[in-house]
Every structure is written in structure tokens, then in C-alpha cells.
Amino acid sequence: MSVSLDAPPDVTDPSPPPAPRRRRLRLAAHRVGLPLLSLALFLGLWQIAAASGTWNETFVPYPSTVWKAFVDFSTTHDGVRGYQGYLLWEHLYMTLRRVAIGVVIGVVLGVLLGLAMGTVSWIRSLLEPWLTFLRALPPLAYFFLLVIWLGIDEAPKITLLALAALPPAAVATTAAVLATPVTLVEAARALGASRVQVIRDVVAPSALPETFTGIRLSVGIAYSSVVAAELFNGIPGIGGAVKDASNYNNTPVVLVGIFAIGFSGLVIDGLLRALERRVVPWRGKA
Incomplete structure (x- = not known):
């Protein structure tokens, strides 16, 4: 009888096999590398467009x-504090505060209306x-x-x-309840x-994934309406700063405001997506 002198395999080796590790690296490269690449490409094209002289620097700084x-x-700087006496974060804070209050009111009313309509x-x-009429109106x-x-x-x-935030939440919730x-x-x-138990324990959990989609749409639509909301007496506020800067063709400040909003x-x-994954973990799995 012969005895093998080969060392037994190390079954306690915690290192993952190469293939899963490569997949994780590839996934990380896609999540981080591609956005950075697109940003670098955007900045490069922007620099080329500005340096080409095709447009005046007022239009393309x-x-x-x-x-x-x-x-x-x-x-x-030079005794001037930010823009119109407020720093960027102060403008952004006021805008986010307005959006948060408006979205909370609109989403709560929209979800309640959606549950009732469904x-x-x-x-x-x-x-x-009336919801369709309101949804069709620009702010x-x-x-x-x-x-x-x-x-x-x-x-x-x-x-x-x-x-602006109410109709998407109401329509999405209504459709989800009916489904x-x-x-x-x-x-x-x-x-x-x-009836109350059916709505609370069956209908509401079933409608929650699509309701979150409606909430995200509501936030996006409200955020896209913030410049309109801050047309009058909007300083401090990003929308108000953008409107004021546009009156003087101050394109750099307008672009800073647009980038801050975006x-x-x-x-x-x-x-919101992270909250959705935590609150509705069964989405896409059931």
C-alpha cells in the first residue's frame, strides 16, 4: 500500500476564486470608471468648444x-460674500428646504389620494x-x-x-393599488x-414599489420646477441666483447654479434609491 506524500489541499483558504474577483473588479470599474470617463470626455469637449472660438465666451465660457x-x-473674496451676499451652500440650503417642504406636502397628499382613488x-x-389637468400644466x-x-x-x-410633486405620486399610487x-x-x-386590514396589510405593501417610483418622479419634477418657484424673491436660493445671474448674462454663475442643482x-x-432598497427589499424578487 502506497501513501501519498502530497500535502492535502488547504480547505480553510478564505481567498475567493479568481473568476468572482475579476467580476467584482470589472463591476467596480463599470460603476466608477465609466462615470469618470464620461466626465473627462464632457470636460474635454467643453474645453475644445470654448477654445474653438466658434462662440463668444459669454455663451460658452x-x-x-x-x-x-x-x-x-x-x-x-475682495470683500464680497458669495453671490448677492450669500454663499453657495446657503443658496443651496434654502432651495433644498423649499423643495423638501413642498415635496413632503405633495407626496403625502398624492399617496393618500392615490390610495383613495385606487x-x-x-x-x-x-x-x-383634475389630476390629469394639473399634470399637463407647466409650473x-x-x-x-x-x-x-x-x-x-x-x-x-x-x-x-x-x-408639481402631487400628480406623479397620486398617479403612480393609483396604478399600483389597481394592480x-x-x-x-x-x-x-x-x-x-x-377593509382597513386589507388596505393596510395587502394593498399598501403591494403598491409600495411603484409608489416609490412615483415619489422619485415627484422629487425630480419638483426639483426641475425650483427655478420657476424662485423667480420672485428667490434669493437666497439656487434658482433665484440663476435667474439673477441670467439678467446680467453672467453665464459662469448660471452654470454653477445648474451644476449645483443637478x-x-x-x-x-x-x-431615495438606497431608502427604497431598504424599505422595499422584495422589489424585483417576488
Whole structure:
């Protein structure tokens, strides 16, 4: 009988096989490398367009000019504090505050309306045309009316953002409630569940994934309406700063404001997606 002198395999080796490690590296490269590549490509094309001389620098400023405007916007320089006396973060804070209040009001009302419209047919018939009417209106169409009714302080701005956020949340919630599997509802009723229990334990969890989609749409639409909301008495506020800078053809400051709105919107959407993954972990799995 022969005895093998080969060392037994190390079954306790924690290192993963090469293939999964390569897949993780490739995934990380896609998630980080591709966005960085697209950003570098964008900046390169922007620099080429500005240096070509095809457009006046008022229309297409150099990236370095916009960076200087960002630094000036964010600091106190030559005795001037930011833009119109407020730093960039102070403008952004006021804008986010308005958006947050407006979105919370609009989303809460929209979700409640959606639940009511999805479960009671006559409420749906009564309110659906008005929601469609409101959803079709651009914010500027009724903002001036809100200014006449509510003045130029915070009330018309927050009301505008709430009205912009309400229809997507209501429509998404209504559709999600109507799409609840009938078999689940009937099974709950057969087990003796009341109407409130069916809505709370069956309909609401089933509608939650699509409701989150509506909430994300509401936030995006409200955020895209913020410049309109800050047309009057919007300083401090990013939209107000953009509007004021555009009056003087101050393109670098306008671009800084646009980038601030866009990047903060990306962060907010990322936070909403993370919250959705935590609150609705079954989405796409059931």
C-alpha cells in the first residue's frame, strides 16, 4: 500500500476564486470608471468648444472660468460674500428646504389620494380628470396666479413645488393599488380581514414599489420646477441666483447654479434609491 506524500489541499483558504474577483473588479470599474470617463470626455469637449472660438465666451465660457465662479460663489473674496451676499451652500440650503417642504406636502397628499382613488371607484372618477389637468400644466402657467393669491414670500414657492410633486405620486399610487393581485385581496377577505386590514396589510405593501417610483418622479419634477418657484424673491436660493445671474448674462454663475442643482439632485435620487432598497427589499424578487 502506497501513501501519498502530497500535502492535502488547504480547505480553510478564505481567498475567493479568481473568476468572482475579476467580476467584482470589472463591476467596480463599470460603476466608477465609466462615470469618470464620461466626465473627462464632457470636460474635454467643453474645453475644445470654448477654445474653438466658434462662440463668444459669454455663451460658452472656459471650464476654468466656471471653476473660478464656483470658488467665488463659495467664498468671501475682495470683500464680497458669495453671490448677492450669500454663499453657495446657503443658496443651496434654502432651495433644498423649499423643495423638501413642498415635496413632503405633495407626496403625502398624492399617496393618500392615490390610495383613495385606487380603492374607491367614484373618487377615482371624480378626481382623475383634475389630476390629469394639473399634470399637463407647466409650473409657470399657474405660478403667477399663486403670486397674486399668496404674495411673493415662501407660500407661493412651496405651493408650486407641492402642486408639481402631487400628480406623479397620486398617479403612480393609483396604478399600483389597481394592480394589486385580486387573489391576494380575496384570500385576505376569506380569512376575515376587514377593509382597513386589507388596505393596510395587502394593498399598501403591494403598491409600495411603484409608489416609490412615483415619489422619485415627484422629487425630480419638483426639483426641475425650483427655478420657476424662485423667480420672485428667490434669493437666497439656487434658482433665484440663476435667474439673477441670467439678467446680467453672467453665464459662469448660471452654470454653477445648474451644476449645483443637478449634482444635488443626483445625491437626493441616490438617497431615495438606497431608502427604497431598504424599505422595499422584495422589489424585483417576488
